[in-house]
Amino acid sequence: MEKQPRLLASQLFLKNSVFEVLLNGVLLTWKEIPANKKVISGSIHHPLKVGTSHSVSVSEILAVRELHVDGGTKDDGRWQKMSQKLTEAYPYAFTVSYVERARQHRWRCSDVTFHCSEWALCQQWVQTIREQLTALTSRPKHLLVYINPYGGKQQGKCIYEQKVAPLFACASISTDVIVTEHANHARDHLKTEAELKKYDGVVCVGGDGMFSEIVHGLVSRTQRDNGVDQNSPEEKLVPCTLRIGIIPAGSTDCICYATVGINDPVTSALHVIVGDSQPMDVCSVHHNNTFLRYSVSLLGYGFYGDVLADSERKRWMGPARYDFSGFKKFLTHHHYEGAVSFLPATDTLGTPRDKTRCRAGCFICQHDGQLYSGDSQEESKTAPDVSDREYEVGWGVVRGKFLAINAASMSCACPRSPKGLSPAAHLADGTTDLILVRKCSRFNFLRHLLRHTSKDDQFDMTFVEVHRVRRFRFTPRHCQNDSELDLRENGKQLFSQICRDHPACSSAYSSWNCDGEILPHAAIEVGVHCQLIKLFARGIEEQPLFEDLANPPCAL
Ligand SMILES: CCCCCCCCCCCCC/C=C/[C@@H](O)[C@H](COP(=O)(O)O)NC(=O)CCCCCCCCCCCCCCC
Ligand SMILES: Nc1ncnc2c1ncn2[C@@H]1O[C@H](COP(=O)(O)OP(=O)(O)O)[C@@H](O)[C@H]1O
Numbered sequence: 314m315e316k317q318p319r320l321l322a323s324q325l326f327l328k329n330s331v332f333e334v335l336l337n338g339v340l341l342t343w344k345e346i347p348a349n350k351k352v353i354s355g356s357i358h359h360p361l362k363v364g365t366s367h368s369v370s371v372s373e374i375l376a377v378r379e380l381h382v383d384g385g386t387k388d389d390g391r392w393q394k395m396s397q398k399l400t401e402a403y404p405y406a407f408t409v410s411y412v413e414r415a416r417q418h419r420w421r422c423s424d425v426t427f428h429c430s431e432w433a434l435c436q437q438w439v440q441t442i443r444e445q446l447t448a449l450t451s452r453p454k455h456l457l458v459y460i461n462p463y464g465g466k467q468q469g470k471c472i473y474e475q476k477v478a479p480l481f482a483c484a485s486i487s488t489d490v491i492v493t494e495h496a497n498h499a500r501d502h503l504k505t506e507a508e509l510k511k512y513d514g515v516v517c518v519g520g521d522g523m524f525s526e527i528v529h530g531l532v533s534r535t536q537r538d539n540g541v542d543q544n545s546p547e548e549k550l551v552p553c554t555l556r557i558g559i560i561p562a563g564s565t566d567c568i569c570y571a572t573v574g575i576n577d578p579v580t581s582a583l584h585v586i587v588g589d590s591q592p593m594d595v596c597s598v599h600h601n602n603t604f605l606r607y608s609v610s611l612l613g614y615g616f617y618g619d620v621l622a623d624s625e626r627k628r629w630m631g632p633a634r635y636d637f638s639g640f641k642k643f644l645t646h647h648h649y650e651g652a653v654s655f656l657p658a659t660d661t662l663g664t665p666r667d668k669t670r671c672r673a674g675c676f677i678c679q680h681d682g683q684l685y686s687g688d689s690q691e692e693s694k695t696a697p698d699v700s701d702r703e704y705e706v707g708w709g710v711v712r713g714k715f716l717a718i719n720a721a722s723m724s725c726a727c728p729r730s731p732k733g734l735s736p737a738a739h740l741a742d743g744t745t746d747l748i749l750v751r752k753c754s755r756f757n758f759l760r761h762l763l764r765h766t767s768k769d770d771q772f773d774m775t776f777v778e779v780h781r782v783r784r785f786r787f788t789p790r791h792c793q794n795d796s797e798l799d800l801r802e803n804g805k806q807l808f809s810q811i812c813r814d815h816p817a818c819s820s821a822y823s824s825w826n827c828d829g830e831i832l833p834h835a836a837i838e839v840g841v842h843c844q845l846i847k848l849f850a851r852g853i854e855e856q857p858l859f860e861d862l863a864n865p866p867c868a869l
């Protein structure tokens with residue numbers, strides 16, 4: 314790393330020792346000075362701590378504040394316990410709040426308080442650190458927050474007020490908070506009313522469904538403001554400028570989990586505060602040249618569609634509804650017939666069977682950002698009509714009976730499956746991983762499902778194939794025309810009754826699970842829009858081998 318000029322260097326008092334404290338444009342470091350150090354209160358040091366040093370990246374400092382020693386305890390209760398002698402020798406102090414890495418990708422806010430003998434020195438430290446923080450232009454100052462009070466275990470409001478709001482206040486971030494009153498409240502507010510110019514980002518407190526509302530509101534608003542027609546599947550969409558933060562308070566929380574590495578409200582709040590930015594792909598879903606929805610995580614037909622449809626009726630069960638419906642639909646074991654045509658992403662570096670993973674600073678995402686708009690793509694972008702042009706150059710077609718057709722635009726890692734539906738998928742490479750699970754025995758399907766929870770490769774099975782694609786289209790076998798599709802809605806109950814009476818039979822249609830929402834059509838066309846949105850996240854950080862490496866001793 315380029316050597317940074319030293320901004321400040323002082324000997325300051327911390328706990329019971331004197332530390333050499335240094336600030337340059339990149340790091341704040343404090344190193345214990347072992348020799349001649351004076352132990353004031355007589356407390357015993359842990360031998361390992363002697364001579365240790367700490368360093369914190371300035372970009373991960375949340376705030377700095379002065380302590381008012383005269384008034385006693387305004388900011389730090391521990392101050393009271395300091396000996397009279399210390400107060401006399403070092404009557405001025407300031408506290409630096411910073412990000413500390415804990416286990417399993419968790420971030421925590423830590424405080425360190427330095428004591429000084431002179432007021433001017435204390436002021437100089439506080440001011441210089443503040444100047445450094447002000448220079449970090451990627452940090453949000455004003456945020457629009459939407460809370461879904463009914464997501465997950467209905468803890469959204471409480472999570473925000475107790476864990477997140479105090480951190481935003483500490484980092485001097487101001488907020489406008491809206492607790493949603495009905496479904497689509499946040500989406501419609503963003504789409505039409507919200508004064509977006511006032512904000513540096515939008516925060517949603519809830520699950521994947523709530524995040525999806527925010528995405529729909531922001532993307533639709535951006536297209537409308539730029540005169541882009543969402544109904545045209547070929548249209549190139551305009552990226553959203555505002556970043557989105559997710560405070561996880563839902564049932565699956567896969568978007569948070571797969572972009573941060575953990576579904577933890579404090580960790581997510583800290584990623585917002587430090588102003589992280591993670592671009593993400595968004596799929597647009599159309600039916601007959603009519604826009605249906607956007608998807609950022611899972612588009613699932615068959616098993617995941619049926620699980621979602623069933624679980625919606627059991628919302629009262631909370632997150633456990635997915636396990637209940639999952640078990641039920643596993644036993645039902647329905648398969649669906651149809652044709653999937655797709656445009657493989659032949660010009661990308663990665664494949665769905667890679668051992669490498671999309672991680673913070675991902676090389677593939679950084680380099681593939683521009684490919685979607687590349688001219689070489691233009692000619693082959695249009696989806697062929699499966700019946701007429703199935704051999705169109707570049708497009709592949711797979712027909713058959715499927716237990717599940719899943720498109721994962723990202724890994725879809727979540728607490729249920731920490732590696733996700735497609736472990737090697739990328740957050741921002743402009744592709745989605747199309748996973749086709751053909752009809753097989755219950756036992757084999759169970760083996761496939763179980764592999765989502767172990768190290769074994771869920772794609773290494775004869776009845777599973779996976780393609781990395783830029784576009785795809787699904788046509789259910791019995792879909793001759795639209796009126797038949799509409800009929801299915803009315804006839805569905807009768808049909809499912811018949812199927813229950815004749816277990817060998819399978820219903821003709823499943824539903825698409827689009828990020829937790831049921832789509833009204835089975836025949837869809839999907840295109841990936843590379844890096845259409847940005848999150849307050851940085852991707853999953855590589856885990857340090859040893860805990861100490863998370864806060865490496867600085868090389869001075
Ligand atoms: C036997 C264990 C099998 C575990 C397989 C787990 C795979 C999980 C992959 C989950 C991908 C999730 C993608 C995200 C979807 C969300 O957009 C969406 C909405 O989330 P929200 O309610 O928070 O707003 N969530 C979902 O659609 C939930 C999908 C969860 C499906 C769980 C399926 C559990 C299957 C259990 C089968 C049990 C078989 C047991 C046989 C003895
Ligand atoms: N105030 C509200 N009342 C009812 N539903 C809401 C409200 N606010 C948001 N929703 C809807 O609740 C659904 C589930 O929200 P989400 O936060 O994803 O929780 P979960 O992960 O438990 O599904 C979303 O589809 C969202 O549109």
Ligand SMILES: [Ca+2]
Nearest residue numbers: 722739742744
């Ligand atoms: Ca992707």
